Amino acid sequence: MGRSACCDENGLKKGPWTAEEDEKLVEYMERCGGDGNHQRRGISWRQVPKLAGLKRCGKSCRLRWTNYLRPDIKRGNFSHQEEQTIINLHKLLGNKWSEIASNLPGRTDNEIKNFWNTQLKKKLLQMGIDPVTHTPISATHDHLSAIAASTSFSPCDWALLQYLNSKIQVLQNNILQGQGLLISNNAGPNAYDQYRSCVLGMDMEAAAVNYYNNYVLGSSPSRSCSVPDQQLLYHHGHGLGYDYDDLTSATMMNRHSSCLQGTSFGTSEYDHHDSKFAIPNMKVPFSTDDHHHKLQYGESGHQDHQLPVLVSAATSAYVIITHDTTAANDQFATPNIPHQFSNSTHSSTTTTTTSTTYSTATFEIDHEVACAGRDLIVMDDYHQEATNNDQSYWKHIME
């Protein structure tokens, strides 16, 4: 037997709340000593309207209080940081608005849900990102998405798959160009390949062929997946770091020279300094384990804004560094530009959102640099620029 809706009871008001009703509810809640106290006293929300002198159902009171009248609610536009937090959490959690809200002090699930539905969704679509899957909208990626959804990867596999994806892009490009299935025609070994071969003893080319034959052409996934699609789908060389502290953010877009030209891959954000956002069962090369932390920055160093980028020989790439220049946030100077970009062309723009001003500089990684197999680590203004080609470094932080 279904339960009757709480508002079905006779004489109860529905619809928008008046100032007078708000006042009564606030007065009652204050009398109770704040949120939750009435519950601690054993008073249910159902009793609240009676005690507060309201002709509303308890549920309506609860919603009005939690979504609007609560004193700790933050009003006003969402900041750039909040936006990014929502996007990142939505990527990990989906439509778990309450869970997302719990990470945004002063914001309610309803508010976040509305903000997502009315603004963020559109924004992502404009960027060419599917707001449901957070993956680039393209046939190629849809195909890979389907594969990713049914396969599972160990931490090492994850890194491997990034690499394999770059190979697949090459393959697909070749197919498009009628060149056949030559997996290594234009991609010489880079430092990353060498690292994998030498440290892990893996034959990358063979692995790529194998992967492509079995999982792409053969569509024969045999493992279960614990890694979100988008992590697989972001092209090898995609930026993986993201600044949660709103000082500098960076996005890596990677495109293949022809088949993917013009395709926006959008952002690939991953909070690598706060484990609560970490994707389960995934260890990324730049994980913030203490060992790495001390190794790179000493006991008290920071690495929150470190943005490692692996650049495949098969790709050209852009790095977009977005720097928040909102007065309140501009505590640090402009981002360091890694010397890898010193000879690269770049452009810059300044964007102002409702609450944030940020400048965006785009740097094209020189193809020769990419082909030289440089493993780039892009640092923000907070830290020293760092470059690391050192296999021992990667070995260190990946183990």
Added chain:
DNA sequence: AAATGAGGCAACCGCCCCGTG
């Protein structure tokens, strides 16, 4: 100036989960 449409957002609805008797 009036009509219309679009977008934003507060509020509601219905389902689900969990605790309790």
Added chain:
DNA sequence: GCACGGGGCGGTTGCCTCATT
């Protein structure tokens, strides 16, 4: 184990505002 009530949650609705015609 079952029924019930309370609370929480996500999806949806409908009102309000503002821009456009």
